[in-house]
Amino acid sequence: MAIEVELKARVADYRALQERLERLSGGSPALPVDKDDWYLGNDRLFRLRREGGRVVFTTKERSTHEGIETNTEHEFEAAADQFDNALAFFTALGIPVVARKTKRGVAYRLECYEGLAPLTIELCEVSDLGWFVELEFVLSDEALIESAKRALREALADLGIDDSQIESRPYLQLLSQRIG
Numbered sequence: 001m002a003i004e005v006e007l008k009a010r011v012a013d014y015r016a017l018q019e020r021l022e023r024l025s026g027g028s029p030a031l032p033v034d035k036d037d038w039y040l041g042n043d044r045l046f047r048l049r050r051e052g053g054r055v056v057f058t059t060k061e062r063s064t065h066e067g068i069e070t071n072t073e074h075e076f077e078a079a080a081d082q083f084d085n086a087l088a089f090f091t092a093l094g095i096p097v098v099a100r101k102t103k104r105g106v107a108y109r110l111e112c113y114e115g116l117a118p119l120t121i122e123l124c125e126v127s128d129l130g131w132f133v134e135l136e137f138v139l140s141d142e143a144l145i146e147s148a149k150r151a152l153r154e155a156l157a158d159l160g161i162d163d164s165q166i167e168s169r170p171y172l173q174l175l176s177q178r179i180g
Contacts, residue, residue: 005148006136067166
């Protein structure tokens with residue numbers, strides 16, 4: 001079971017931020033991000049994500065403090081060709097699709113925070129919501145959560161993004177406010 005420590009922030013000029021990310025030392029080359037998410041459920045929601053050659057089934061135990069999320073994820077995956085079957089299975093059980101979103105952009109990995117897993121940075125356009133940058137550590141040890149939170153704030157500042165741009169609401173909430 002992985003522990004995610006992450007934040008997301010709105011991006012006004014994604015091209016300028018991408019140029020800045022391209023110049024980072026210690027970073028990986030840009031990798032494409034292409035994620036299609038379906039949220040299903042009634043009282044408790046879960047996500048089906050089609051990404052690359054797989055379908056990922058995810059539910060999260062989420063907490064947010066000062067714009068930084070700490071999530072415990074429960075997930076498993078299947079081959080991408082099983083997506084239609086999975087969706088049909090859940091809807092046949094009466095579990096409705098409540099929202100969809102897509103994320104398209106680029107991702108980078110930085111190995112520059114000693115003692116922490118690599119930092120993943122995604123710069124993506126999120127359907128109907130605009131451009132966001134997401135910074136995330138995936139941890140296996142709860143003792144590293146506070147260090148990861150400090151590193152996220154530091155990384156955000158290094159990217160030239162003010163804390164006021166942090167978006168603490170989940171994408172699903174932002175989408176529902178836009179629709180409803």
